[in-house]
Amino acid sequence: MTPSDSREPAQRSAIVTGAARGIGLAIGARLAADGMLIALWDRDAGQLEEAAQALSAQGATVLAVPVDITDRAHVDRALAQSMEALGQPSVLVNNAAILGRSGPTLDASLDEWKRVFDVNVFGALQCAQAVVPGMVRRGYGRVVNVASIAGKEGNPFAAAYAASKAALISMTKSLGKELAETGVLVNCITPSAADTDIFAVYDQSQRAQLEARLLERVPMKRFVRVEEVAEMAAWLCSVRCSFSTGAVFDISGGRAMY
Ligand SMILES: NC(=O)c1ccc[n+]([C@@H]2O[C@H](COP(=O)([O-])OP(=O)(O)OC[C@H]3O[C@@H](n4cnc5c(N)ncnc54)[C@H](O)[C@@H]3O)[C@@H](O)[C@H]2O)c1
Structure with missing residues (x-):
């Protein structure tokens, strides 16, 4: 037994942000298949409810929690609700993100960069700040940050998004090192493009x-399939992952060799 696996709770509950659709919903479904109780967090209450009903119909124990992760009071309320219904979370998947507007970097407004960073970086940070201290006290936890290959390579005309994902990668490394002896592992994944509604902000020709x-x-x-991303996340969320932290896991069909 190592500090990373010794305190795994018998009944595991997980929080997945941005879980109303796409990659977050696939991760929620995959963790439920592993027997976890799932708190689905998202700001889109309507789609969230549909997602929760679909997973419940498959036999999962899920709770739909409408929350805007950019607002710390929302996050604290969402955590309290999740703990009351499902117990202490041992898994946090920071998945919620926005793409922001597409356009030349030199024309971008600072407000637009702040909007993207508010969700993709500060939102993830706030969720970690709310959820992870409890994991540290209990001596066990798994945090998975959903970054992107854009954070490693930069995407033209999406500089704010790419920079926000680079920040999330870096935050993963820092927090992973800080918590390395606590039993809480912090890793991130960097998928290449998945065919999801994240691109709905663009018109059809764009x-x-x-x-x-x-x-x-x-x-x-x-495209990477959302189930493929969920499979990698599931391993990182499990006790089977015990000696990786602060690490970046590629899932890009061979695009990134690092
Ligand atoms: N789709 C891709 O090509 C791709 C590639 C690499 C990485 N990713 C990453 O995967 C993750 C999921 O992407 P997706 O493609 O499923 O996107 P998506 O747009 O389908 O889903 C994102 C979800 O996050 C929610 N969300 C956004 N802002 C929020 C906020 N402030 N508070 C709470 N919820 C909020 C949205 O309502 C939505 O349900 C993101 O982190 C994204 O950057 C996606």
């Missing part, structure tokens, strides 16, 4: 161009 550009760089020449 979206087609972007997708062609993104896929061209993926040696496997396809």
Whole structure:
């Protein structure tokens, strides 16, 4: 037994942010299949309720928690609600993010950069600040930050998004090192493009161009499936992952070799 696995609770509960759809919903479903109780956090209350009903219908124990992760009071309330219904969380998946506007970096407004950082970086930080101290006290936890290959390589015309994901990667490394002896492991994953509604902010022709550009760089020449991302996240959220922390896990069809 190592400090990383010795205190795994018998009944595990997980918080997944941005879980109303896409990658977050797939991660929620995959963790539920591993027997975890799942708090689905998202600011889109309508879609969240549908997602929770779909997972419940498959036999999962889920709680839908409408929350805007940019607001610390919301986050604290969401955590209290989640703990009351499902017990102390031993897993946090920081998945909620926005893409922001597409455009030349030199024309970007500071407000737009702040909007993207508010969700993608400060939102994830606030969730960690609310949830992780309890894990540290209990001596066990798994945190998975959903970053992006954009954070390693930069995406043209999406500088705020790419920079926010680079910040999340870096935050993962810092926090992972800080908590390395506590039993709480902090890792991140860096998927290449997945065909989800994150691109809905673009019109159809912008979206087609972007997708062609993104896929061209993926040696496997396809989108990653949300279930594939969820599979990697599930291992990182489990006790089976015991000697990796502050690490960046690639899932990019061969695009990133690091
Ligand atoms: N789709 C891709 O190509 C891709 C590639 C690499 C990484 N990612 C990352 O995967 C994660 C999920 O992406 P997705 O494609 O499923 O996106 P998505 O847009 O389908 O889902 C994101 C969810 O986050 C929620 N959200 C946004 N802001 C929020 C806030 N302030 N508070 C609470 N919830 C909020 C949205 O309502 C939405 O349900 C993101 O971190 C994204 O950056 C996506």
